[in-house]
Amino acid sequence: xxxxxLIANRGEIAxxxxxxxxxxxxxxxxxxxKADAESLHVRFADEAVCIGPAASSESYLNxxxxxxxxxxxxxxxxxxxxGFLSENANFSEICRxxxxxxxxxxxxxxxxxxxKVTAKDTMIKAGVPVVPGSEGLLKxxxxxxxxxxxxxxxxIIKATAGGGGKGMRIIYKDEEFEAAWDSAxxxxxxxFSNDGIYVEKYVEEPRHIEFQIVGDQYGNVCHLSxxxxxxQRRHQxxxxxxxxxxxxxxxxxxxxxxxxxxxxSINYEGVGTIEFLVDKYRNFYFxxxxxxxxxxxxxxxxxxxxxLIKEQIKVAAGIPISGQNYYPSLHxxxxxxxxxxxxxxxxxxxxxxxxxxxxxxxxxxxxxHVYAGYTVPPFYDSMIAKLICKxxxxxxxxxxxxxxxxxxxxxxxxxxxxxHKALMRDEAFKExxxxxxxxxxxxxxxxxx
Amino acid sequence: MNFNExxxxxxxxGKSNLTEFKLKDKDFEVQIRTDKFVKNGVQTIVTxxxxxxxxxxxxxxxxxxxxxPTKADGGTEAPxxxxxxxxxxxxxxxIVGTFYRSSGPDKPPFTKVxxxxxxxxxxxxxxxxxxxxxxxxxATGTIVKVCVEDASPVEYDQVxxxxxA
Numbered sequence: 101x102x103x104x105x106l107i108a109n110r111g112e113i114a115x116x117x118x119x120x121x122x123x124x125x126x127x128x129x130x131x132x133x134k135a136d137a138e139s140l141h142v143r144f145a146d147e148a149v150c151i152g153p154a155a156s157s158e159s160y161l162n163x164x165x166x167x168x169x170x171x172x173x174x175x176x177x178x179x180x181x182x183g184f185l186s187e188n189a190n191f192s193e194i195c196r197x198x199x200x201x202x203x204x205x206x207x208x209x210x211x212x213x214x215x216k217v218t219a220k221d222t223m224i225k226a227g228v229p230v231v232p233g234s235e236g237l238l239k240x241x242x243x244x245x246x247x248x249x250x251x252x253x254x255x256i257i258k259a260t261a262g263g264g265g266k267g268m269r270i271i272y273k274d275e276e277f278e279a280a281w282d283s284a285x286x287x288x289x290x291x292f293s294n295d296g297i298y299v300e301k302y303v304e305e306p307r308h309i310e311f312q313i314v315g316d317q318y319g320n321v322c323h324l325s326x327x328x329x330x331x332q333r334r335h336q337x338x339x340x341x342x343x344x345x346x347x348x349x350x351x352x353x354x355x356x357x358x359x360x361x362x363x364x365s366i367n368y369e370g371v372g373t374i375e376f377l378v379d380k381y382r383n384f385y386f387x388x389x390x391x392x393x394x395x396x397x398x399x400x401x402x403x404x405x406x407x408l409i410k411e412q413i414k415v416a417a418g419i420p421i422s423g424q425n426y427y428p429s430l431h432x433x434x435x436x437x438x439x440x441x442x443x444x445x446x447x448x449x450x451x452x453x454x455x456x457x458x459x460x461x462x463x464x465x466x467x468x469h470v471y472a473g474y475t476v477p478p479f480y481d482s483m484i485a486k487l488i489c490k491x492x493x494x495x496x497x498x499x500x501x502x503x504x505x506x507x508x509x510x511x512x513x514x515x516x517x518x519x520h521k522a523l524m525r526d527e528a529f530k531e532x533x534x535x536x537x538x539x540x541x542x543x544x545x546x547x548x549x
Numbered sequence: 550m551n552f553n554e555x556x557x558x559x560x561x562x563g564k565s566n567l568t569e570f571k572l573k574d575k576d577f578e579v580q581i582r583t584d585k586f587v588k589n590g591v592q593t594i595v596t597x598x599x600x601x602x603x604x605x606x607x608x609x610x611x612x613x614x615x616x617x618p619t620k621a622d623g624g625t626e627a628p629x630x631x632x633x634x635x636x637x638x639x640x641x642x643x644i645v646g647t648f649y650r651s652s653g654p655d656k657p658p659f660t661k662v663x664x665x666x667x668x669x670x671x672x673x674x675x676x677x678x679x680x681x682x683x684x685x686x687x688a689t690g691t692i693v694k695v696c697v698e699d700a701s702p703v704e705y706d707q708v709x710x711x712x713x714a
Contacts, residue, residue: 134706150704151645165705168645168677172702174564 101417102126102177102201107141108166109181112469112486113393114141117179120409129173131166133159135477140469147173154479160184163191170200177201177416179409183481186392187214203416204370205391212366213389217260217298223386226365228358231377231385233300241278244299248277251301257281259288260296265335267291270302303385305535306377308332309344310390311359312400312408315368316415320423323356323363324400324408331523333446333539338516339523340396341433342403345494345532351382356425362389371397371412380535395486396434398467402490403428431497432490435505435523437468438482441514442547450478454512459504463490463497476513484515494532498524522546555579556654559700563647638688640710642703646677650699658699660710664692672710675703690714 104127107114114130118141121128130145135154142148149169152159159165161184170178178200180186189210195202204210213219217237223230232251237260238244248255248271257280259267267288269280281297289295312324328344329337343352359374373394375387397408404426415421440446456472468485470476476484489504491497502524508517523529525546528538562570562581570581642648650658650673660672667689675682694711697703 149645149702150706152705164678165645169704171678172645172647 102413104129104173104175105177105179105203105413106131106166106170106173106175107145107179107181108160109179109184109186110136110139110141110160110469110480112467112483113181113395114139115144115469116467117181117409118144120407120413123407124410124413126413129169129175131160131169133479135479138474140471140474149173154477156184156479163194167194167198167200170198175200177203177413179203179413180392182392182395187390189214201416203412205368205372209366209368210391213391215260216258216262216388217296219389220298220386222365223362226361228362228365228386229384231300231303231387234298237296237298238281241281244281245274245277247299248274254302254304255299256302257284257297257299259284259292259294260298261292261294262288267297303377303379305537306379307344307346307535308337308375308387309346309355309378309384310373310375311355312394312397313359313363313368313372313374314408314411314415314421315363315370315372316421317369317418318420319364319367320421321360321363321368322421322423322425323359324404324406324426325352325428326355327396327399329396330534330536331529331538332536337396337436338539339433339435339520340399341431341494341497342399343428343431346378346382348382351378351384352427355384358384358386360425362386370415371408395436395483398465398486398488399432399434400428402432402465402488403430405429430490430492431494432488433494433497433501434486434488435501435520436483436516437485437487437508437510437520438516439476439484439513440482440516442516442519442544446516448478448482449514450476450482451513452476453484453510455509456511457507457509458485459487459507461504463500464504465489484510487520495530498530518547518549519544521549553654556700563700563702636714637693638690638712638714639708640672640684640686640688640712642675642705642707642709643684644675644677644682645704646675646682646702648697648699648701648703648709649674649676649681650695652681660692660695662692662695666690666692666712684709686710686712688712688714 105121106129107117118128128145130142130148131151132142133152133154151165151169152162178195185191187210189207192202192210193207212222220230234247254270254272256268256270267284269284271277271280284297285295307330309326309328311326313321315321326344326347327340327342329340331339362374371393373390376384377387378384393412401408439449441449452475453470453472458466465488466485470484487504489497489500491500505517505521528534572579652674660666666686668687670686671683672686673684675684690712692710693713696708
C-alpha cells in the first residue's frame with residue numbers, strides 16, 4: 101500500500117481524497133496555489149506545499165511544479181482528482197517515468213478514450229452500441245452530407261478533441277451543412293487547436309445515463325450500476341441520481357454488460373464512467389468514457405455503500421477486485437451547489453462566505469471545502485458544495501432533499517440553492533419525466549424566493 | 550565527520566520521514582530537526598489537526614492565523630524574528646524545490662548575512678528534478694537574514710532572504 105499520496109487537486113475533491121487516505125493510514129500531501137492558502141484541504145493534509153500563484157496554468161495544471169512537490173515530499177503516489185490533469189495522458193506518462201504511481205489509468209488508456217473518434221472506433225470493435233455516424237473524421241462537406249443522408253437527419257457535427265459543448269452544431273437539412281461545418285471547425289480550432297470534425301445521428305431529447313465501472317490491474321472489470329445526469333444546463337450537470345427513474349432491470353443488465361465490455365476492451369485500470377445516451381425507446385448509445393473519478397461519485401457510494409476513493413486507491417496499489425457487479429439498494433440524489441446567481445443567468449458569484457450552516461440529519465451528506473469566513477476565489481470552477489441525500493424511495497429522497505435545502509444557509513455570496521429548491525418542487529422532475537432538454541423549458545421565475 | 554559527510558547526512562535526513570535525528574561520535578555531536586511541510590514550519594499544527602476537523606466548519610480555524618513568521622503573503626509584514634522597523638525586502642522562492650546556499654558541497658555560499666547584494670546577483674540555488682536553478686536577487690541592499698537552512702525543501706513564495714535596502 102502507498103506510504104504517502106500527493107493530491108494534485110483542490111477544493112472538495114482534494115478534501116475527499118485526504119479523508120479516505122487518513123482512514124487508510126496513508127500520509128497526505130496537499131498542493132495549493134496562493135489563492136487557496138486558507139482552503140480546508142490544505143488544513144486537513146499532513147503536509148502542504150504552495151506551488152504557485154492563483155492561475156491554474158502556474159499551479160494545478162503545472163506539471164513541473166507538481167512533480168517538484170512530489171520530489172521534495174517523497175510522495176509515492178499522486179491522486180489527480182477530477183478536472184485539471186486527471187485525464188492528461190502526458191501527466192500519467194510523466195508519473196510513470198518518475199516512478200510515482202498515478203492513481204488512475206495508464207497514458208495509453210487515457211489517449212484511447214480521450215480522442216472521441218478513436219474511442220468510438222474502439223467501442224464499435226468491442227461490440228458496444230454507438231450512435232451511428234462517420235467512421236473517423238469528415239474530409240469535407242460533401243462527405244458529410246452523404247453520411248447525413250445515410251443515417252438520417254437531424255445530425256450533429258462534433259469536434260473530435262472537444263468538450264464542454266464547444267465545436268458542436270446540430271443540422272436539420274442539407275442546405276445548413278456547409279455553414280455549420282465552417283463555424284464548428286473555426287470554434288474547434290480556437291478552443292482545442294484541432295479542427296477535426298466527425299458527424300453522428302442527433303439523438304433527440306435523450307437521457308444522459310452513465311455507468312460507473314471499476315477495473316483492476318488483472319483484467320477484471322465490474323460495474324456499479326447507473327447514474328442519471330439528464331438535468332444539465334449547457335452540458336454542465338446540475339443534479340444526478342441513482343437509480344435512474346427511467347431504468348428497468350432488463351435495461352440495466354444490457355447497459356451494464358456494455359459498460360463492462362467497454363472497460364475490458366481497453367484493459368481499463370481504475371475507476372471510470374461510461375456515458376450513454378438513451379432515447380425514448382430505451383435504445384442506448386455509447387457517448388464517451390471518462391477515465392477518472394467523477395464529481396457525482398457520492399451518488400453511487402450512497403446506494404451501494406462503498407467508498408469509491410478507497411477502491412480507486414486499492415486498485416492502484418495492485419489489489420484485485422472481486423469482479424462482482426453492484427446494484428442500488430436505495431435511492432440517492434446529489435445537488436451541485438455552485439457560487440452562482442441563478443436569477444442572473446447563473447453568473448459566477450465569488451466572494452466571502454459570511455455565514456455557513458450545512459444541513460445534517462438522517463440520510464444527508466454534504467461534501468464541501470468551504471466554511472464561514474472562507475473566501476471563494478474567482479480563479480476556479482464555481483462548485484462549493486455537493487448535497488447528497490439518500491432514502492428508501494425516490495419520493496422520500498426528494499422530500500429529504502427539500503428539507504435539507506431549507507436548512508442550507510450560505511450568506512455573503514449567491515448560490516444555486518434557490519434553483520435546487522425550485523427543481524425539487526417541479527412536477528415533471530418529481531415524476532421522473534425529464535431528459536437533457538429539461539432546462540430549456542424550466543421556468544427560472546420559480547427560483548424567486 | 551567532515552563537512553561533506555554532514556552535508557550528505559542532512560540530505561539523507563531531509564529525504565526521510567524523520568523529524569528529529571541525533572548522532573554522537575567521540576567528541577562530535579550533531580542534532581538535526583526538520584519541519585518539512587508540516588503546516589508552514591510549525592510542528593505543533595500536526596497534533597492540532599484532529600481538533601481542527603471539529604472546529605473548522607463554523608469559524609476560520611484560529612490556530613493557523615498565528616503561524617510561523619516566515620509565511621509569505623505578499624511581503625507586507627515584517628516577520629517577528631527579523632530586525633525591526635527597517636525597510637526590509639523579502640527575496641521569495643519562485644519555484645518549488647530544494648534550497649542550496651552554494652553551488653557545491655565544498656563551495657562557499659553565494660551570500661551570507663552582512664553581504665551587499667544588488668538586483669540580479671545570484672543568491673542561492675534551488676534544485677527541482679535534477680535541474681539546478683540559480684535564483685537572482687530582485688533587491689539591492691544588505692542581507693540581514695537567511696531564512697531557510699541549507700538543503701531544505703522550499704515552496705512557492707517562501708521567504709529565502711531578508712534584504713535591507
